[in-house]
Amino acid sequence: MLELVALTGTMVYSITNNFPFSSWGEALFLMLQTITICFLVMHYRGQTVKGVAFLACYGLVLLVLLSPLTPLTVVTLLQASNVPAVVVGRLLQAATNYHNGHTGQLSAITVFLLFGGSLARIFTSIQETGDPLMAGTFVVSSLCNGLIATQLLFYWNAKPPHKQKKAQ
Structure with missing residues (x-):
């Protein structure tokens, strides 16, 4: 749900500010994937009606956020809320990772x-939007991903400690 809020914030902020599709298009497709996954989780739990209600409610919220009824400050706040979510x-x-002394099964790729994608997004958001909030979000994301x-790299060869089998 937090990912859906973040994606929705980016998408609504970008549409409201008339940014080119190339600066926010991936948020649209990720949002579609995320709501599909949310629906399918409910569907496979036997809660299809609840899933349909979720889709309807989300669609309604999206319409309200994209309508002139929603003040620009609310849309900006929604986008700005992405920064603490990324940082946390x-x-x-x-x-x-620090507590464990290793990175576990994180995929290096x-x-x-x-990390590379967030670095690239700094420059593309500056080029395509010129918006300091969008660029700032990706700067913070790049620092955290870095x-x-x-x-x-630091824990590259560190292995999780082996659990000893209990003697029977």
């Missing part, structure tokens, strides 16, 4: 692609 999520991961990437 990444710092929790970094703290867990995924970590480095996230921390995780650094930990991955």
